[in-house]
Amino acid sequence: MSNLENENQGENRLPANEEALASAALETIQDTLDQFLATADVNAVFGETIKHQGNLILPAAEVISIMGFGIGSGSGGSDDNRGSGSGGGGGGKTFARPVAVIIANEGGVQVKPIVDFTKIYLTAFTTLAFITSAWLRMRRGR
Amino acid sequence: MSLQNESRPPLRWQGYEISPVSQAFRIEPSPQFGMIWNRPIGVWVQTPQGEQHYLPVFDVTRLVQILIVLGGMVLFLFLKMISRRRSK
Numbered sequence: 001m002s003n004l005e006n007e008n009q010g011e012n013r014l015p016a017n018e019e020a021l022a023s024a025a026l027e028t029i030q031d032t033l034d035q036f037l038a039t040a041d042v043n044a045v046f047g048e049t050i051k052h053q054g055n056l057i058l059p060a061a062e063v064i065s066i067m068g069f070g071i072g073s074g075s076g077g078s079d080d081n082r083g084s085g086s087g088g089g090g091g092g093k094t095f096a097r098p099v100a101v102i103i104a105n106e107g108g109v110q111v112k113p114i115v116d117f118t119k120i121y122l123t124a125f126t127t128l129a130f131i132t133s134a135w136l137r138m139r140r141g142r
Numbered sequence: 143m144s145l146q147n148e149s150r151p152p153l154r155w156q157g158y159e160i161s162p163v164s165q166a167f168r169i170e171p172s173p174q175f176g177m178i179w180n181r182p183i184g185v186w187v188q189t190p191q192g193e194q195h196y197l198p199v200f201d202v203t204r205l206v207q208i209l210i211v212l213g214g215m216v217l218f219l220f221l222k223m224i225s226r227r228r229s230k
Contacts, residue, residue: 046164058160104156
């Protein structure tokens, strides 16, 4: 490898302390993600029990969690104007929707589903709008 | 990507023993990104007489949504078929 190539590689390399920082940040991100994935257990789905008039009520929900992170670093410039930097970012979102309620009393244990009519109406209207627009487009295309 | 069933320690109420079961669907395509979909799938019930049975938990909202979308697709294909026959 020529001297010129070695010099070019050296320009793109981060200083040792920044490399260590970037590596530490990456490790923290990885740990956070691992912890996040580990928290998704049965307790996230079934809530706290409610005791009311001889009934034991156990709510059940669907929980969707999404999380992502990114990290980047770089360096460059000429001999008299050299610089380097690193940065990162991340975000996450959790969606929860009640699905059913489990009720236990003297008569036994029952699972009562929770129906979200707003979601059903929205799905029906969207589907109907899609079919109508596709149908009209098809007729015009004849 | 993994699918895992988990159950909670049983709850005791008036002689009944209730063990809720959930399912976790995990996707981790890269070390920096992850998604988990947790949903309840049922409960194991043990009666005071010692009988054990399983009660499934159905997501009625999701089932109705899927039926509406599938019904819409079938209706659209049906309309398309009729339209083609008429144009011949």
